[in-house]
Every structure is written in C-alpha cells, then in structure tokens.
C-alpha cells in the first residue's frame with residue numbers, strides 16, 4: 001500500500017506560514033482529511049485545518065511543545081464525528097530540513113497506538129516542517145510508522161509534488177488529465193474545496 005496526501009495550495013501555504021512564523025518557537029496545526037482507495041494507493045485529501053494558538057499550549061518553547069489535553073481531545077473528537085483522518089503537523093523553525101526527533105518518535109508512537117485503539121478507522125499522520133522542507137509519515141494499523149510516499153499540492157495552476165527532505169522547489173505541472181482526475185476525486189471524497 002502506498003500513501004499520498006493532497007493539500008489545496010491555500011491550506012498548505014497557510015499552515016506553513018503559521019508553523020514557521022516564529023523562529024524561536026515550534027508551532028502546530030491540525031488538519032483533517034477524507035480518503036479514497038485507488039488501486040494500491042490510499043489518498044488523503046485535506047479539507048480543513050486549525051492552528052493551535054499560544055494559550056492552548058501547556059509548554060510552548062523552541063525545543064518542546066505540549067498542547068492542552070482538552071484541546072487535543074476536541075480535535076480528535078472532530079475527526080471521529082466527521083469520519084476523517086487526523087494530521088498533526090508541527091515545526092522545527094530552527095532547522096532547514098525536517099527530521100523527526102527522538103522525542104517526536106516517542107510521541108508519535110504513543111499517540112498512534114492510542115488513536116489506533118480508540119478509533120480503529122482513523123489514520124494518524126504526523127507532519128513536520130523545517131525552513132526548507134516538509135516530511136510526513138503515517139501510523140499504520142499494524143502499529144508501525146512509515147513515510148508518506150507523496151505530498152501533492154493542488155492549485156488552479158495544476159498540481160505540484162513536494163519531495164520529502166528536499167528543498168521545496170515546487171515543480172508545477174499542468175497536466176489536464178491529472179487535474180481533471182483530481183476534481184473527480186474531490187467529489188468522491190465528498191469534499192467541496
């Protein structure tokens with residue numbers, strides 16, 4: 001099975017902007033996505049995001065962030081109610097490249113295990129941005145973590161692929177077949193974006 005995440009360009013840009021707006025502190029956004037299965041690929045389409053304001057953190061520093069429990073549970077509940085998947089995206093503004101830290105590994109393992117048990121149909125995805133790159137990984141149903149195969153940004157110009165841990169040189173393509181296919185997919189996911 002392969003995994004792909006698709007972001008509307010405006011959502012992707014707004015998230016990145018929020019995540020990297022402070023150079024001295026990490027930040028976090030929540031995204032919710034629908035999915036479709038397409039042969040050997042599960043495609044997640046992000047339809048909503050919410051950034052975490054400063055006052056909703058218990059710890060908010062340059063090396064560690066922890067959000068308030070009720071706030072987290074509220075976001076998980078939204079995913080459950082709307083039969084969506086949850087993406088938790090945070091930043092390492094002090095780094096160029098997005099490499100998950102040992103603390104991130106521990107947190108994501110713990111969180112993935114918890115969510116798998118609590119909401120078996122939900123997929124938990126962790127994303128990370130540095131100044132110049134973005135990484136994404138998914139917590140699988142067998143309790144292992146693996147990288148997302150493709151991150152795709154959708155815009156009026158067409159679509160662009162972001163390669164993990166490479167500089168974000170977006171290569172815009174305007175392949176009408178692919179763009180048309182993506183419109184069909186949006187409808188299949190029941191999304192209006």
Ligand SMILES: [Zn+2]
Pocket residue numbers: 090091092100101104
């Ligand atoms: Zn981190």
